[in-house]
Amino acid sequence: MLAVMALLAVSCIKDEPVCGTCEDNPDGKGILLSFSAGTDTRSNLYSSEVDYRDVKAVCLYVFRGTDANAECILSEDVDWQGDISQTYWISTDLSAGSYTFLAIGTDDNAGSVYGLTADYRGTLGDCMARLAEGKEKADMATAQFFAGYVTRTVAEEEDVVDVEVTLTRKVAGVLAYLKNIPCWVDFRSGKATVTDLRISLGSSQNTQMALWNVSAGNAVYGSEPLESGDKVLFEVDLTADSYTPDAEGRYYTKKGIKTDELQTVDNSLLRGAFLLPLAESKESTLKLELLGFYTTGDGTEYQNVVVKTYTIQNSEGKQIFSIDENKLYCIGKKLSDASTDGDKPADLSGNILQVNVIKWNDIEVDNSFPTVIGPARIESDYNQKVYIFDAPETEFPVYLQASSPVKEWRLKVCYYNETNKASFSGVEVGAYEAETPQENWIHFAVTDAEGKPTGEYESEITDPNGDGRILTVVLNDFAVQRTLEGEGSGKYYIVTEDMVEKLKKDYRTAYIEIYTSGTVEPYRLLVRQYNALTIYAGATKDVPNGFRAAARLDYGCHFDKETGAMVRTDTAAVGWGYWSSIPINITGDLTETDYWVGAVNTINAYNRYKKGSLGGENYVESILQKLRKEVIEIAADGTYTSDENKIWCLPAYHEMWGVADYINPNRKTGEACQDLFNMKVGDKYWCSTIKDNDINESLYIPAGTTNYLQEADRDDKLYARPIRQFYTN
Template sequence: MKNGTPWDPSVEEGYGQGQPQTETFELLLPQDQIAMVPGKYMILCVGLDDASGDTYGLTYGADAANKQPEFAKPGAKLSAAQAVLAKEAPGEPMPYEKDPTTAATDKKQDKELIAYGHPDIAHSELFAGWQAFDFMPDNLNVVEVELRRRVAGVLCYLSDIPYKLNIGNTPYRVTEVRLNLFQKQNVRIGLTRGMTREGKPSLQDFGGSVDGKPVCQTLCKFDLMSFKPRPEQTRSGDLLYSIPTDHLEGRKQRENTILMGAYALPIQNNTLDATLKVELWGYKYNDAPGSDDQIVAGSELTRIKSFPAIYEGKESTPEIYSLHPNMIYHIGHKLEGDNTEGDYPESLAGTKVTVEAGPWQEVDIPVEFPSVPIVPLMSLRDKDGNKYKTEPEEAGEKYYIFDCIGSRTNHLEISASILYENWKLTAVPGGDASDTPWIQFWDETTSGYVTELTGTGGKDIYIRMADYASVPDWVNKRETRKIRLLLEALDENGSVVSGASSDLYVEQYNALIVKMEDDSDGYRGFSRFDFGTKRNAVTGDIVAAGQTLGWGYWSSLVVTEHWADGKANYREFINKTWIDDFKGSAIQVCALGEAGKELEIDYEEAKSEEPFWFLPSIVALRCFLKQYKDNADANIERGKFYWSSNSASYYKNALATKIDRSGNVDDDYYRENKENAYYARQACHAQ
C-alpha cells in the first residue's frame, strides 16, 4: 500500500516490455509501538492481486488484522512464511461461506467457477521477495527487494490435432485435448527460502515433500467439439482437425493449432510416471460409408492416446522433472502474442512432446491460464459432449430448461479437486420435502440408477432424468421444477470435507396440461416441443424446427375408435399389425417408455411394452391446439398439419388437424394420406 492505495505495476511505463517495475515505499515505525534495536533484520514483501489474498490465505487492507496469516502475527518467524491454498488454511472460513454475493470476476472463463463460490486460482498472481539488511536507528535504511512469482506455469502450443484415431479396430473421435500433471498437486509454497549447501533449491521452493503416488490432475483442457475435420487426409489416411483463428481474441497463432496454459504450485520430481502428459480424449463414433459420422450414442468419454512431455534439462530421467517457481515450461514455441514469427507448435503426429523451461518474465503471451479446481466441479452435457448452461449468470439471462420428456443420454462430467481425489454425488430434491429426486446416476457397480454415488478422480456419469407430467395445483401452479446436484469432496477416511463442495441446479418444464372435453377422460400432458426439435444447449432457444414424419401403417387396414386415448390406439395397432409396416413412422417413433426409453422394435417385445409417451388421439390433439394456440411457450407451428393416432376408414388415410390462418383450430377431421410428412407432438396421461 502507498498512501492508502495498492500499487498496480501493470499501469507503469514499460510494463510488458521485459523491464522490471519499481516503486519506493517509506516504512515509518512509531517508537511507542515497535522498538527496533540495531542489528540484522529480514524484510518480506508479497505481491497480490484483488483475488490472491483469499486464494492463498493472505490479506491486506483495513480488515487484515482479523484475518492475517500466522507468520504475520506477533512472535512468528518470517522463515516459516507460507502461502497456503485457502482450503488448507486451518480454522479460517472461506469468504464465500460468509457472503456468496462477494464472489465476482471480470474474466469470462471464471464465471462457472465463481458461481460455485471457490477462490479464483486461475488469475491469482502471487509474488514474493525477501532481503536481509542491517538496521541502524536514526538513519535512512534503504533495502531493495525483488519480487518474483512463487508459482510455476505450463504453456502448451500444439499442432496436427487428430480428428479420428482407432483403439484396435474401433474408431474414436477426439473431442478434447488435456494437459495432465501426474503427481499430487502441492497446496502451499514458501515465501522465503535460502539455498542448500550444494546450491540446490530448498524444499521450501516446492512447499515441502509430496508423495509420488501416480495421481492424475487435469491442469487444463481444450474442447474440440465445435471444430470440423480438414478435407484432406494424412499419408496414413487419418483426418486432422481444421481449427481456424477467427475464434481468437487478443493474440495471433498459426492455423490448425491450439494454445492453452495452466498455473501449478511448484512440485519436486518424485513422481512414478511422466510429470506432464498431453492426452487425447473422445468418444466412439460411426465412420462407416453412408453414415452421418456421428458419435455413438451412449459411448463413454475415453482416453485415446497419451504423449509424455520430455524435458531435456538437468534431470536424470527426462520425463520426470521438477516444476520450479517463476519458471514457465513450454510445450511448443510461442515467442510473441501479436504475431506468429518464430512459432513452432509441438506436433501430435508422433508419440511424445518436448518441454523447454525459461524464466517467466521473458514471456508475454496473452493466454488465459485456467484454474485448477480446489473443490470438485461438474458440468452437465448432452450425448455429443455439448455443455448445458443450467443456471443464469446474470438476472434475465437465458439458460437451458429441460423438456418434460425424460432422458437417459445426458451425462455429468466430474472434475475432482486437486486436494481430494474422492467425492460423493447426491441428488437433492427442491421445493416440497415430499419431492423425490427426479435425476438419478448410473452406478456401474450395481448396474442400476441411484440418487447417491461415490467415486474417485475425473469421471463421466450417465444420468436418468424422469418425466414430468403432473396435473398442477391450479392455485400454486408450478410450470417447472428444480433439483440440486451436490458434489462433495471426501477425505481419506471417506468423510465429507467441510466447505469442499460445489452444486449444480437443473430445471425441468412440466408438461403442458390439457383438460379433456369429456371429464371422464381426465388430463393429458403434452411436450412443449415438436418431435425432433433441436435446441441450443446454452440458451434453450430452438435452432431447428421439428422433424416431419409419415403417419405409418401403409399396407395395413386398422381403424381405431379410441377418439380420446392415444395410448389405447397404440396398443391396438401393436396387437393387430405387423411392425415392419410402420418402422420410422410417427406412430412408432413417438412411442417412448418412461424417462425417454425407446421401445423395442422386435414384434414380441413390442407387444409386451407399455408406452408412456405416444402420438395423441385426435380429440386430445384438438384440445391441446385450442387451449394453447395463443401460448408462445407451446411452440406450435401455425398453418401446419399435426398427426393424430386415429386412422380413417380408408386404409390410405389418417386423421390430422391444424390451426388455420385465422388462428382457429379446424373442426373437421382432415383425412390425410398416411405417407404425407407432417409434424408430431408427443403426449402422455398426466397424473
C-alpha cells in the first residue's frame, strides 16, 4: 500500500497553474492538497470581478479506475480554511492501480443547491451536480462551483505520487446592467405601460451537469431541463423594486446603490445570475423582454403581456450561440462592484443589444468586496398588479426569500397616506383613500419555534439571521360605511353611474416592504383590499341606522389571483342544511326566525349548537355555519379580542332583499350595479329566515326582481352572500 500526495493547483486569473512536490508531508499515508493564489470564485454576480475568498468548501473524490464505471472509494471534506496558502492533509491508504482524483470547490450555496457534499458514493460516470430536492431556479442563480480531475497510475515501487488537479468554474453567468428603461412603449395601435423586465433563454435551464467528461477537452453542457419548462432566467417587477417614472413619465428612475459593497449609477438596473452551461437551441439564446398592460379601443385591458422584445446578439452578430462554462455573458459593462468607474449600462431606448462574452480567466479586475446579488424578496401567489382582496378578514402566505449572501432583513408595512404618497407613484390607489386613508390593517402572525401560530400578531419583524421563511399575513376586515343618497322612500340607493364607478374602486392600499441590511430601497409587495359594499336594509332596534355591509363575493366564489376577475366555482351553490327542522330546533324561535337581522338567527343557532340543545347538531355543515365568520379587528399593537357576536353571516329576508334590490334593472344604476355586486338578475339567494314553522323550506330572494317572498327546499342549491353590520359606526 502506498501513500499518495495530490497537489491541487487552482486556475489563476493570470498565472499558469503551479505544480510541485510538497516538502511538509505529515507522517503516515495520505493525500496532501495545496492551492495556488488566484482562485476566481464568488457566489454573487454583480460585476465581472472575482474573489477566491468566497469559496466556502472544498472536497476531494477518489475513484478506483478511470472510466465511467470507476467506483468512488473516498470522499472527503478537506476542511477548507479560506487561506489560499494552506495545505490540507487527508489520511488514506491506496493500493497500486489507476485512480481518478476529482476535486470540487463550492461557494456558500452550491453545496446544498447541487448536492455537492463530501459523502458521495457512486461511479465516476454518475458523478454530477444535480439540483437538489426542494431547490429551484432562484437557488441556481446564486450558486457556483468549480471542479477538476486527473487520472494517475500508482505503481508498487512509488512511495509518493504527485497529483496536480486544476479547478475550473463549471457554471456560466449572465449579467445585465441597463439604463433608460421605458415607462411605456408603442404597442400595436397605441401605447403599453411597462411594469416588468425579464431576461429569458432560448431553452429551459438545465438542472444537472456531469463533473467528468469522457471526451476530455470537449465542451460540457447541462442536461435535464426544468420540469416546468421555464425559460425565464430572472424577472424584475419594477414597481416592487422601487422604480418610479421620471418627471416626463418616459423612463424609470431610481437612485443608484451607494454602499461599501456595491456602487451603481443612478437610474440603472443591475441583475445577474449563474446557470449551468446551455447548448445552443433553435431560438435566440438570450432575450430581454418588457412586460406590461395595454387597453384596446373597446376598453378591454390586457395584463402581463410582452410588449417589447430586444434583439440580443454577440460580437459576431449572431443571436443563437451556446452558453459555455467559465464564461460571463454581459449586457452592459460593469467592471467592479465597489466603483462605477468604467460603467456603461446598456441603453434600452433602442432595439438591439450586444452581449459581450468574457472568459472569467481573462478578467484582470482584482476586488475582494462581497456583493448582494439580490436583496431579500417577498414572493406571493397572486398578481399584485390586478388582484384585490375581498372585504372580510383574510389570511394568506408569503415566502420571504433570503438575500444572497444572507443578511439581516426588516419587514414592515407602508400604508398609503399623504406622507407616503411618493412611494405609491404609478399605483392606482382607492377612490376614497385621499379623504379617508386606512392604516394598521395588515399584521403578521407570530409563530413559535415549531412554526405553530401563537395567536399573537406583529406589524414589523426583524431577523438578524436573515433566514428565508413562510409567513402568514392577516388583513383586518374592511367595512367602512359610505354615504348613499335617499330617494324619499326612507331607503338609500346608488343613484348615479359615477358613484358606481367610484365604489368599484373603493379599496385600500399598502406595501409590505422588506429591507435588506446594506441596501437603501426595499423590495415591495403591493396589497389592496376592497371595502364592503354599503347597503340599506331597514332600521331595527339591533341596527338603528338601517345600513349593513355586504361582501363583494358570494360564498364559494373568489377573485382569480392572476387576472383579478371574479370566479364562480361549482361549489358556490349550496343547500341550506337543517333538513326537516322547525325553527325552534334551529334558532329557538317558536314559529319564524328573524326577518330583519341575520346575525340574530346565526348567533341563536350557534349558541344552541354549543349548548348541545335539541337539533343543535344540525348546525354543522349548514349554510349558517358556512357563512359565519367572526369580524377580525387586530389593533395597532397586535392585540385582538374575540367577540362571538360580531360576525359575517347569512342575511335575513329584508337584508338579502336590500342587497339584491340594487341590481334591479328598473333602477337607473341597476345594470351597472350587477358588475359592482358580482350578481346577476334572477340568481337565487338564500336567506336565514324561515316562516310559518316550515320543516323543509327556507326563504330565498331572486336577485333584481320584485318577486321576493319565495321559499325553496333546503336541499336545493342556491347562492349565499355574506353580510355584517357596521359595528364601529
